Amino acid sequence: MGAQLRVVLDQASTVVDADQARAARDLTAGLIATAPRDCTVDAIVPSGADVDIEGIDEVRKLPLGRRELAASWQIGLAPGVGAGLIHAPSLMAPLVKHDRLHDNHQIAVTVWDLNAWEAPQTLPKSTVAWQRGMLRRAAKHADAVIVPTHAMAERIAEFAKLGDRVRVIAGAPPSGFVAPVDGVGRRRTLSLPDRYIVLSGSQERLEHGFRAASAADVDAVVMDAADGTEPQLADLAAAAGLPERRAHVRGVLPAEDRAAVLAGASAFVATNTLAAWPWRAMEALAVGAPIVAVDSGMHRDTIAEGGVLVTIDDLTDAVTEALGGAAQRLGVLAADRAKAFSWASSAERVWALHADL
Incomplete structure (x- = not known):
């Protein structure tokens, strides 16, 4: 039986974190290349964004821009997203109450660092508040919280009650990152x-x-x-x-x-x-x-x-x-x-x- 995996590409038009934006693109390309038979990869993007990743099946453009979307999702409003298998390569995700068993609605989010908790002085106060708030929402509504290392899996347990929902999936170097000839x-x-x-x-x-x-x-x-x-x-x-x-x-x-x-x-x-x-x-x-x-x-x-x-x-x-x-x-x-x-x-x-x- 096939499935549609919908990836949140929130930085498709506005790059906030270049490393995470590139990771999201590389992961999406990997998902397309490794998709099981009859499975497709779709994209969820903010208003005005375009996706140029070859192999994306469908693109759902939401009615809000990225900044407004971040504020909306922080308070639990996710208009226009719809149900299904949703994978967020960051904490930017429509984390709302859902029924995974009966509606086949899944939400997985990714946490790349814990700077908002371990080194909040290195980030703007608004960023710290947003990340902490989104992790609280993930603790309530995410079906899985992905971290890139086992060390982080142990550490994140000190900041959120996630139980066995923490999964370790490593990242990788950027695709095509090689020493240039010049x-x-x-x-x-x-x-x-x-x-x-x-x-x-x-x-x-x-x-x-x-x-x-x-x-x-x-x-x-x-x-x-x-x-x-x-x-x-x-x-x-x-x-x-x-x-x-x-x-x-x-x-x-x-x-x-x-x-x-x-x-x-x-x-x-x-x-x-x-x-x-x-x-x-x-x-x-x-x-x-x-x-x-x-x-x-x-x-x-x-x-x-x-x-x-x-x-x-x-x-x-x-x-x-x-x-x-x-x-x-x-x-x-x-x-x-x-x-x-x-x-x-x-x-x-x-x-x-x-x-x-």
């Missing part, structure tokens, strides 16, 4: 040196990465810096012993530039320990960058044997070692670890989840 040229355009490490983590954690770069006598690159934070990060680097000229702070870069930066890095250093899917670490794995990461449940679930996991106190020594004779070996391990993740595999597990429900 990587050297792109790095020069970004005014990067020949030798550097890439740092990832919250602002307060980046201090440890800057200190490691200083000790290893190498430049440091920070991507995804928020607007206006470059002076603060430069001061943070200087306080950690890394001269301002050797701290290269960049904002949000397109995927091609990120691939070039990561592929040219002597090491990728992940300092974050929050319960959040490590988007950049996945990309570092995909291009085979040597990885050194602070040990955490998230990094054990994702990087695992694809890099070196150390305590924060041992980070400096580990980075220095990685920049020496271990670099080539770590690069090979990273590339091998990347093969454990694919959107096709994630999609197959999503189909199995909805079949189980």
Whole structure:
């Protein structure tokens, strides 16, 4: 018997989170490619949105734009959505009371990070309130809450009573994320040196990465810096012993530039320990960058044997070692670890989840 799986593509026209928007597209493409016989993939989108994903069967455009839709769904109003199998690649979902058994109406949502609970100071207050409110609605109405790692599955239980509805389905690097052939040229355009490490983590954690770069006598690159934070990060680097000229702070870069930066890095250093899917670490794995990461449940679930996991106190020594004779070996391990993740595999597990429900 066939089925229609309806995917919420809320960022089809307005991108709020580029990583999650790309993940939603990649997952949807994977769902189409792995659809069981006689099953189709439909899309639910805000007003004015267009879907250009090949293989989508039907597109239901709702009467509200994304911003209005987010407010409406937050208070439990979901006009025009209809029943059926609904899969939301984020917390943006029509979480309302429904009858799964008699009406074959399912709602599954996805939580990529717990920053609204663990690090609310890093987000706008409105975003924190919305995410917390939507998780409360998920606790009441979702048939399944998907998280990308087992570490997050354990952690989310501290913030919502979800019982056995929590399911673990990993993400993957962006489809087609490879080192570009013009990587050297792109790095020069970004005014990067020949030798550097890439740092990832919250602002307060980046201090440890800057200190490691200083000790290893190498430049440091920070991507995804928020607007206006470059002076603060430069001061943070200087306080950690890394001269301002050797701290290269960049904002949000397109995927091609990120691939070039990561592929040219002597090491990728992940300092974050929050319960959040490590988007950049996945990309570092995909291009085979040597990885050194602070040990955490998230990094054990994702990087695992694809890099070196150390305590924060041992980070400096580990980075220095990685920049020496271990670099080539770590690069090979990273590339091998990347093969454990694919959107096709994630999609197959999503189909199995909805079949189980």
